[in-house]
Amino acid sequence: MRFQIMYLVNNLSHETYRIPNLARGMSTAIDNSDQALIDAIKRGSSGAFERFFKNHYQALCGFAATYVKDADAAEDIVQNTFLTIWQKREGLELRQSLKSYLYTSVRNACLNKLKSEKIRDQYRAENIGADEGGESSDHLEEMELSERISNAITAMPPERQKIFLMSREEGLKYKEIAEKLDKSIKTVENQMGKALKYMRVELADFLALVIFLNFLLG
Amino acid sequence: MNSEAQHIDYDLLSKYFDGETTDSENKSVEQWAATSEENSAEFKRIKKAHEFTSQATLFDTNSAWDKMKAKMDAPSEEQKVIQLPSQEARRPARLKWAVAASVVLLAGLFIGLQKPWISNQTTFAAANVASDSLVLPDGSFIDLNSESSIAFEENGLKNERNVQLTGEAFFSVKRNVEKPFVITTNHSQIRVLGTSFNVKAIPGTNTDEVVVSSGKVMVTSSESGNSVELVKGEKAIVYSETGTVVKINKAPDKDLYWKTKTIRFRNTELDSVVKILEEVFHVSIRISQPSAGKIPVSSTFKDESVEYILETIAATGRLTLIKTGKNAYRIDGEGNSTP
Numbered sequence: 001m002r003f004q005i006m007y008l009v010n011n012l013s014h015e016t017y018r019i020p021n022l023a024r025g026m027s028t029a030i031d032n033s034d035q036a037l038i039d040a041i042k043r044g045s046s047g048a049f050e051r052f053f054k055n056h057y058q059a060l061c062g063f064a065a066t067y068v069k070d071a072d073a074a075e076d077i078v079q080n081t082f083l084t085i086w087q088k089r090e091g092l093e094l095r096q097s098l099k100s101y102l103y104t105s106v107r108n109a110c111l112n113k114l115k116s117e118k119i120r121d122q123y124r125a126e127n128i129g130a131d132e133g134g135e136s137s138d139h140l141e142e143m144e145l146s147e148r149i150s151n152a153i154t155a156m157p158p159e160r161q162k163i164f165l166m167s168r169e170e171g172l173k174y175k176e177i178a179e180k181l182d183k184s185i186k187t188v189e190n191q192m193g194k195a196l197k198y199m200r201v202e203l204a205d206f207l208a209l210v211i212f213l214n215f216l217l218g
Numbered sequence: 219m220n221s222e223a224q225h226i227d228y229d230l231l232s233k234y235f236d237g238e239t240t241d242s243e244n245k246s247v248e249q250w251a252a253t254s255e256e257n258s259a260e261f262k263r264i265k266k267a268h269e270f271t272s273q274a275t276l277f278d279t280n281s282a283w284d285k286m287k288a289k290m291d292a293p294s295e296e297q298k299v300i301q302l303p304s305q306e307a308r309r310p311a312r313l314k315w316a317v318a319a320s321v322v323l324l325a326g327l328f329i330g331l332q333k334p335w336i337s338n339q340t341t342f343a344a345a346n347v348a349s350d351s352l353v354l355p356d357g358s359f360i361d362l363n364s365e366s367s368i369a370f371e372e373n374g375l376k377n378e379r380n381v382q383l384t385g386e387a388f389f390s391v392k393r394n395v396e397k398p399f400v401i402t403t404n405h406s407q408i409r410v411l412g413t414s415f416n417v418k419a420i421p422g423t424n425t426d427e428v429v430v431s432s433g434k435v436m437v438t439s440s441e442s443g444n445s446v447e448l449v450k451g452e453k454a455i456v457y458s459e460t461g462t463v464v465k466i467n468k469a470p471d472k473d474l475y476w477k478t479k480t481i482r483f484r485n486t487e488l489d490s491v492v493k494i495l496e497e498v499f500h501v502s503i504r505i506s507q508p509s510a511g512k513i514p515v516s517s518t519f520k521d522e523s524v525e526y527i528l529e530t531i532a533a534t535g536r537l538t539l540i541k542t543g544k545n546a547y548r549i550d551g552e553g554n555s556t557p
Contacts, residue, residue, distance in 0.1 A: 046287070046290065049290075050283060050287075053279075053282075053283055053286060054279050054280075054283060057277060057279040057282055057283070058276070058277050058279055061275070061277040062273075062274070062275060062277075065273055065275060066273065069273075071275050071277070075277060075282060078282075079282060079285065079286055079289075082286060083286065083289050083290065086290050087290075145270065149270060149271055149274060152271075153271075153274055153276055154276070161276070164274070165274065165275070165276055167236065168271065168272065168273065168274040168275070169274065169275050169276070173238065174233070174236070174238050189229045189232070189233060190229055192229070192232040192233070192236070193227075193228035193229030193230070193231070193232045193233075194228065195232070196228050196231060196232040196235070196264065196267065196268060197226075197228040199267045199268070199270070199271050200228075200263065200264050200267040203266075203267050203270060203271075204263075206266075206270070207263040207266050207267055208263070
């Protein structure tokens, strides 16, 4: 499970284990701009809600897909979560930022979606009671990881992005990608290598954290 | 292999993690990873980077938003008949909804049912921002103007798409060539396949008006059976007494004002501007000096109050706006058409 380590971090003390620059610019507290956004949504501003939706949709779907392992189901969950927020906007009272509320809601919906008790129990066992936190637990690392991956994908040069997604999304072999795009296999290898390097750099602080914890946990 | 970061062969590592390497390539990767502590750690990090992005997907945010938008506008419960409560005509078309859960109601029945909804009015007023349109089971949107209602049978949309309209509504009909969408009013029948258009059928008036925003619409008089076909930008007026259907090539902005909240003047004389504003905003405006009525006005107003519009026009034409009553204005001054 990809977020196993991350959950452990949540359950330990943040102060002790968080790599310092990991949370830069991130907060689960409500700041002024967040309050303004909440107010606008409560007033029924669909423009504000649209920006809010578009800012987070890609990352949230990626986040949800890590639980439900299915892109369509992930999209459904994310859309329903946004819809519920919209429908209940008038009663929206948050003790945390709208973003962390959003991620918590999506995660809970994902866990509900894993209907079979067996799957859920197995998941819980693997993640050491991580989903019991409810609204109060924050998911800084997961949120940021999803956002980083999402930003990294969208920021790739078009050709590389296309090749990368054909491999990751469609599960095609390099040879198949080369044939489909009428490119040499060397080009595909090269673009995939660059994409991997790019991800290595973009996710550097997460990777450091994971290795650090692996070391701690033996 | 050198352990310095810039010498890492990412092309090879990517192939390795994607399971596309040969035996000898595997060996060379594993050898490199085993060379030093640092290489080993770096190998693990790159492996993680691969793992974290192994299911990377690009989601279509814009089309997801379009879907969301449709759901956001939909009423949250099954609602079959919608009646807008009456309200002051001071600001036109501020949409408020009252909703009845009854399955079928004919237009005439609404009068008897007005009262219970009055108590609901505040509730709906609070929610009015998002509730300015409804989505029918077939995916069509309807925006209702105030004091208007739409009725349809519960399963009336499955075989044929028939609705009854009293008052004014803007329709965005989901295209379905098999099942035409038919709107029946007191005086006319409007038949479409998939398009958007406005229907104004105010009870107690002798005319129905249809304005088309997109697509093609067929308007038929119930009295005479006469019909016209309308395309984008065109308008039809159905006269109930004679059964005449008149087609107008260019529908004025004011016809869709309640929906678009936009009103445009292009070299329009102030006399005409005032007439349009009176009609749209239900106010009365008097121009004290006849010469001022000839001043041309060119401006676009979006979602502005009538007072703001009049003040802007007055300031541009060197006129004075005086508010003479709650919904009454007077424009003084000779005016100067060169701003």
